[in-house]
Amino acid sequence: MQHNPHLPGSDENRAADSVVAAMRDLITLGLSQGTSGNVSVRHGAGFLVSPTGIPAEALRAEDIVPMTFTGTWEHRLAPSxxxxxxxxxLARRPEIGAVxxxxxxxxxxxxxxxxxxxAVHYMIAAVGGPTIRCAPxxxxxxxxxxxxxxxALEGRGxxxxxxxxMIATGPTLEKALWLAVEMETLARQYAIALQVGAPIILPxxxxxRTVERFKTYGPRSRADGLVQP
Incomplete structure (x- = not known):
């Protein structure tokens, strides 16, 4: 029997399910609203990306669009x-598995x-450096x-x-979502600190040093172990 990657339980279907779940997480975590926001995950020789114009709550695995790194797709829906x-x-940064x-x-x-x-808080190290840059x-x-x-992402996550x-990336979709939450938390703290007074910038x-320690920080599966610094 010829392999059908769209059968339930296939690797592609599981990856598509993870994109659907992440799109819904954006809403429940307060990171996005309506049809805004999009998610991709590296898969095979290309990647899967959420489609354009479909609310997260209506998304299904079969709606997620497989794409090549040449920018082509064959799907009934258009990608984001x-x-x-x-x-x-994903093409430039092989260590990144999800955006x-x-x-x-x-x-x-x-x-x-x-x-x-x-760097108003040491958690900025989770992004990989002393600033979260703003692209023009x-x-x-x-x-x-x-x-x-x-x-803007050079040397940063x-x-x-x-x-x-904003954009957050990670080796896995779980870590990319985690970083998005950390970035928004840091932005909220910085905004409030600016109202209180003059935030102190860490050197x-x-x-x-914290970036080095953070190489083992963040969400981990039980298979990875649960120890964090």
Whole structure:
């Protein structure tokens, strides 16, 4: 019998299920709303990405669009309008297995101001460096936006997109979602601290040491072990 990757229980179906679950998580975690936000996961020689225009609660595994790294797809639905930066991030960064894009309130507020988030808390090390950069504005879905995002993500796991939202990545979809939550939490804390007074910025060498410690930090399966620093 010829293998059918769309049969229930197939690797592709499980990967598509994970994208559906992540899209719903964006809503329940307060990271997105309506049909905004999109998710991709590396799969086989290409990747799977959420489709355009379908609310998360209505998504099914068969709605998730398989794509190639040349930017082609054969599916009844069109992929997210942001498929270009999903493709380019996954193509450029082989260590990344999943990409999450969302419009959470506090990250987006800083993005609206074109402001990066500095090292006001050691948890910024989860992003891989002493800042969460803000990529310059470009229209959504364009090659220009993808190029800006790649530059802002250099040496980082996440970034802001000016006048738009945020991107979080990870080796797995679980870790990408976790990082998105951490980024929004940090943005909220920074926003409140700015109202209280002048936040103290931690030095780069302290963040560099914490980045090293964070290489084993974040969500872990039981198979990985549960010990964290």
């Amino acid at each position: 309008s942001e498929w270009r930066f999903h493709r380019d991030i 999450v894009h969302a419009h959470p309130t506090y990250c987006t507020a800083f993005a609206l101001c074109g402001r990066m988030i500095p 504005y470009a229209p959504y879905g364009t090659d220009a936006l993808s190029a800006h995002a790649l530059e 996440g970034c802001l997109l000016a006048n738009h939202g 780069d060498d302290e963040i560099a």
